Amino acid sequence: MLSLINLDIGKHVAASVKWLNENQGVVSLGIFLSALLLGWASGIFSSLRRKPKFKTKLIDGPTFLCVFPTGETFGGHDVHRIGIALYLSVANTGSAASSIDAVHIGYRWNMIPFTQGWFRHTLFRHWLQERTAALEDFQVAIGANVKVYPFLFQKNAISLVHQETFLQPGQSVVGIVYFEQPDSWGGCQPRVWHGRARLAVRLLDAFGGRHTSRFWVPVLKLDEARKFNPSFGRTLAELHGKPLPGEDA
Incomplete structure (x- = not known):
């Protein structure tokens, strides 16, 4: 066989x-x-x-969040605005070059559990997608000198520094992104734990890719925030022609 x-x-x-x-x-x-x-x-x-991959880190300095009143009310609630400054370090750790097209900031609302809209706004993030132009540079005095922090997208007024946001693989860039959330009230603000708030930072590349990181960010009072920028929180007030409480028109 x-x-x-x-x-x-x-x-x-x-x-x-x-x-x-x-x-x-x-x-x-x-x-x-x-x-x-x-x-x-x-x-x-x-x-x-071959795709870009943006890795984001927070740098100490002008990295904080601030909730401040506008002096107005809506539906019996005090109206507030939120100012956010993030000093970012962004590195392209991927295998293709790309530019940073946009930066979005997201957070979950601070709402009382099981109230109307609680499930939706605590499950899904509220995103700030429009950056705000800062009226002045972020800076800090170091002895007799002044350190000016670069913006990521906006040109600095003093140093005229403009950061390059087109990154080859292995390249990185640092800079500040600044946001002012328009008039809000009630729980439309981040929940604060021990003086910090949880934020999501989402970067968009030129190919439509999203690169999201999450950080705990210090929450400061308005006078503390203005030690880094005397015009912090004033951009929307200037645009609307309505000064904040205690400020001249």
């Missing part, structure tokens, strides 16, 4: 060898097309793997 099986295998091998010898052109063409197809597919897969 074993000899019959071996004989049958030998016949198939001999037939295969004969067919290959008689059809070398077809075999060569098949090998060429297969290699071409594999090379094309590997090129596509390689290009698909």
Whole structure:
């Protein structure tokens, strides 16, 4: 029985060898097309793997959040605004170059459990997508000198520094992003634990990719925030022509 099986295998091998010898052109063409197809597919897969990846860190300094009143009321609630300054370090740790197109800030509302809208606003983040132009540079006095912090997108007024937000793989950039949330009231503000609030920082690249990191950010009072920028929180007030409480028009 074993000899019959071996004989049958030998016949198939001999037939295969004969067919290959008689059809070398077809075999060569098949090998060429297969290699071409594999090379094309590997090129596509390689290009698909080439993506930017932005890694974000917070730097000590003008990195904080501030909730301050506007002096107005709505529906029996005091109206407030939120100012956020984040001193970011962004590195492209991916395999493709790209620019930082936008920065969004997200947080969950500070609402009483099981009240109307509580589930929606505590499950999903409220996102600030429009950056605010700061009226002055962020700076701090160090002895007889003044350190001016660069903005990530906005030009500095004093040093005229403009950061490069197009990053090759391995490159990084630092800068401040500044937000003022428009008039809000009630629980439309971050929940604060031990003087800090939890924020999500989402960077968008030029290809539409999203890169999200989460941080605990210090919460300061308005007078403390203005030690870094005397005009902190004043941009929307200037635009609306309505000064904040205790400030001249």
